[in-house]
Amino acid sequence: MRAVGIILAGGNSRKMRELTSKRAAAAMPIAGSYRAIDFTLSNMTNSHIQKVAVLTQYNARSLNEHLNSSKWWDFGRKQGGLYVFTPTITDDNGYWYRGTADAIYQNLDFLRKCHEPYVIITSGDAVYKMDYNKVLEYHIAKKADITVVCKELAPDEDATRFGTVKMNESCRIEEFEEKPVVARSQTVSTGIYVIRRRLLIDLVEQCAEEERHDFVTDILIRYRNVKKIYGYKMGTYWSNISTVDAYYKTNMDFLKPEVRKYFFKELPAVYSKVSDQPPAKYNPGAVVKNSLVGSGSIINGTVENSVIFKKVFVGNNCVIKNSIILNDVYLGDNTYIENCIVESRDTIRANTRHVGENGVKVVVEKNERYAL
Incomplete structure (x- = not known):
């Protein structure tokens, strides 16, 4: 051109x-x-x-x-x-x-x-x-x-x-x-x-x-x-x-x-840098409705109307609704996330609740994952 x-x-x-x-x-x-x-x-x-x-x-x-x-x-x-x-x-x-x-x-x-x-x-x-x-x-x-x-x-x-x-x-x-x-x-x-x-x-x-x-x-x-x-x-x-x-x-x-x-x-395609991740894994009991789930993710809980990026771990009995979970996030068991954007590489502790009451909530947890 x-x-x-x-x-x-x-x-x-x-x-x-x-x-x-x-x-x-x-x-x-x-x-x-x-x-x-x-x-x-x-x-x-x-x-x-x-x-x-x-x-x-x-x-x-x-x-x-x-x-x-x-x-x-x-x-x-x-x-x-x-x-x-x-x-x-x-x-x-x-x-x-x-x-x-x-x-x-x-x-x-x-x-x-x-x-x-x-x-x-x-x-x-x-x-x-x-x-x-x-x-x-x-x-x-x-x-x-x-x-x-x-x-x-x-x-x-x-x-x-x-x-x-x-x-x-x-x-x-x-x-x-x-x-x-x-x-x-x-x-x-x-x-x-x-x-x-x-x-x-x-x-x-x-x-x-x-x-x-x-x-x-x-x-x-x-x-x-x-x-x-x-x-x-x-x-x-x-x-x-x-x-x-x-x-x-x-x-x-x-x-x-x-x-x-x-x-x-539809052509033309959209290209991106490819990271070699395994396909998303849905463990027994996982419920996923109308969501995008990125490669390398492991889903144990319930995900509805959400976008889950790469290498996200969703723990047991977690509920994620109308939310965006960015790359490499660990969600502990029994976590409830609704109407939120969770920043990448966050660790959300078990039994945590985050809800965007007045619009979208940005969740940033500065936890050291391996020190929990």
């Missing part, structure tokens, strides 16, 4: 509370055996984008470990590859990434050495499938300077945590408001952009000269009346996981047959 990919995966999502205290939002587990960034990486390789840069910064260790080999997404080619860029101190620069535009600016050498005429810029914390070729064809047909992929939210969904846009009849963006106090539109930016590579380099250099650091505020909003910025409407499933409630809802969506069929049974 005639484009290079850039995935912005360096931000800190404070709205995810304890969940991002030790990992980046792009590394959050999704649907039993994936991580959030897998969906974007899979879209890149399925769109035949051979060269992809991932810009990481905040709590990047687990994300870097996940990206330590490009073979899982088939980027290991002579012409392309998967590049992971973290902030680097140089003689000219002593800063971390100060924003999305600054992150691109600090890695402009990568863009200058590329020969592809276009750049696809995406975030790493959204769950969706997309053929970027169709967006690029639209971009070229419209003779656009920048194309923003947009999504129409349902009337009851909160649009204030996104950038909201208003378009005219030809889909040119006339208004763009980043995280408004009151949303005047339910059409939001998905954080996916197409732009010509030379134009991106010029705009980012201009931002750097003026000490501006944010791609949305300092490029999209600032230039909306100067550059031809068009919206591309997306009609398929898209979900951003940047809050605890959104993360919970996204995982719960995978309990719906139509969502599972769309992501797991």
Whole structure:
């Protein structure tokens, strides 16, 4: 494809509370055996984008470990590859990434050495499938300077945590408001952009000269009346996981047959780093209803409407309802969990009860497992 990919995966999502205290939002587990960034990486390789840069910064260790080999997404080619860029101190620069535009600016050498005429810029914390070729064809047909992929939210969904846009009849963006106090539109930016590579380099250099650091505020909003910025409407499933409630809802969506069929049974496929775990084991007396259970898990109790990730042990007489149990959690006997997200590598003591009374509860137990 005639484009290079850039995935912005360096931000800190404070709205995810304890969940991002030790990992980046792009590394959050999704649907039993994936991580959030897998969906974007899979879209890149399925769109035949051979060269992809991932810009990481905040709590990047687990994300870097996940990206330590490009073979899982088939980027290991002579012409392309998967590049992971973290902030680097140089003689000219002593800063971390100060924003999305600054992150691109600090890695402009990568863009200058590329020969592809276009750049696809995406975030790493959204769950969706997309053929970027169709967006690029639209971009070229419209003779656009920048194309923003947009999504129409349902009337009851909160649009204030996104950038909201208003378009005219030809889909040119006339208004763009980043995280408004009151949303005047339910059409939001998905954080996916197409732009010509030379134009991106010029705009980012201009931002750097003026000490501006944010791609949305300092490029999209600032230039909306100067550059031809068009919206591309997306009609398929898209979900951003940047809050605890959104993360919970996204995982719960995978309990719906139509969502599972769309992501797991229909081509193109979603790829992830494979860990060699045995199949999930259901011991006599285990009751599992409408749940996803990851490999390496052992179930003894009752699991209903829940997502259980890899290497989870559920003890005798445990009851788990409407909950998400992340990787490598040990649940002691007679534990009751409802409406919760249990952090990975936790040990929940026997006879413990955790219920999210007012919304979703995040459970973090700092027990030493082998000292009990």
